[in-house]
Amino acid sequence: MHKKVWWGVIIFVAFVVAWIPAHYVFAYITGDRWNETQWSAAGAWVGAGAAAFLACVSVWQTRKANEQARQATKQARDDAVVAAITSEAQRVSDLKDAKDLSDAQLNQAKAAASQAQKESEARRTQDAAHHQEQMKRLETQTGDSREQYxxxxxxxxxxxxxxxxxxxxxxxxxxxxxxxxxxxxxxxxxxxxxxxxxxxxxxxxxxxxxxxxxxxxxxxxxxxxxxxxxxxxxxxxxxxxxxxxxxxxxxxxxxxxxxxxxxxxxxxxxxxxxxxxxxxxxxxxxxxxxxxxxxxxxxxxxxxxxxxxxx
Structure with a gap:
């Protein structure tokens, strides 16, 4: 709709710009000089054309500013959505990394516990062997020495x-x-x-x-x-x-x-x-x-x- 208005204004302004000089030239050739009334009418037509042109320019600038504001609002909304999605993705990634780290540390702790169990069994075997050695040593002792031992x-x-x-x-x-x-x-x-x-x-x-x-x-x-x-x-x-x-x-x-x-x-x-x-x-x-x-x-x-x- 605004394109039709623009074309109407352009045709009107072109008509004013073309008709007034043509009419003046025609009147000059025929010897019919313009009087003050005709000059006033021509000025009124020129003023009307200029006013129409300026009004259209103002409307165009207003519409352009509104369009830029809408685009800025849409861009800000899109940026906010992208930022929210990025933040949530980062949070999910952090949680996954934390779980992976927990699983790795848990496996490491299990391995350490298994190793400690093996070492405990080895110490028990060593203690039993040490006890047998002590019993053999005890057999060689008598009297008060054995009791003190x-x-x-x-x-x-x-x-x-x-x-x-x-x-x-x-x-x-x-x-x-x-x-x-x-x-x-x-x-x-x-x-x-x-x-x-x-x-x-x-x-x-x-x-x-x-x-x-x-x-x-x-x-x-x-x-x-x-x-x-x-x-x-x-x-x-x-x-x-x-x-x-x-x-x-x-x-x-x-x-x-x-x-x-x-x-x-x-x-x-x-x-x-x-x-x-x-x-x-x-x-x-x-x-x-x-x-x-x-x-x-x-x-x-x-x-x-x-x-x-x-x-």
């Missing part, structure tokens, strides 16, 4: 059991506290309105990875504690001490099944309760050790006395 060996064995109990109980309760902290953090993140879903997912993936890695460390350290306590049993000849230490090992094994049995879910309440029972048994072993090592009538140096209570 047994007492020193049992002292070291009981001390090893106490240390294993302390490490085991601390590892179990520390992991339980870590689980509780992770659950509290998850609740906080779910209620948070400042984080988007992808950021919440990133935190959940990271928390899951850290808990799995910590649990693998717990399993490895628990096995080390159990193997250490079992190896110490070979060094104890006193029946009372041996039975007490054996009971501790059995309770540690039962407690560890709460989070190592793959046929059922982890029971951390049971693990914490059984770990406390292991701790109590350790205290009972401490009392028996006090009687065993102080009943000889020989006052031991401070550094050789039984370890303190683990309560």
């Amino acid at each position: 047994i007492r020193d060996r049992e002292y070291a064995a009981v001390e090893a059991v106490h240390k294993a109990v302390g490490v085991y109980v601390a590892e179990v309760h520390n992991h339980i506290r870590a689980i509780e902290a992770a659950e509290s953090l998850t609740v906080i993140l779910e209620k948070s309105e400042d984080l988007i879903d992808s950021e919440k997912m990133h935190h959940e993936i990271l928390a899951t990875y850290l808990l799995e890695n910590r649990q693998m460390n717990l399993v490895r350290n628990s096995n080390d504690c159990i193997m250490t306590a079992k190896s110490a049993l070979y060094q104890i000849e006193n029946r009372g001490l041996r039975d007490a230490a054996t009971g501790i090992v059995e309770k540690m094994v039962v407690a560890s099944r709460s989070y190592t049995d793959r046929s059922k879910d982890n029971d951390w309440d049971a693990a914490g309760r059984l770990a406390d029972e292991v701790n109590e048994s350790g205290s009972e072993l401490q009392k028996m050790a006090d009687l065993r090592f102080e009943a000889t009538g020989v006052e031991l140096p401070v550094r050789e006395r039984p370890v303190g209570s683990i309560r």
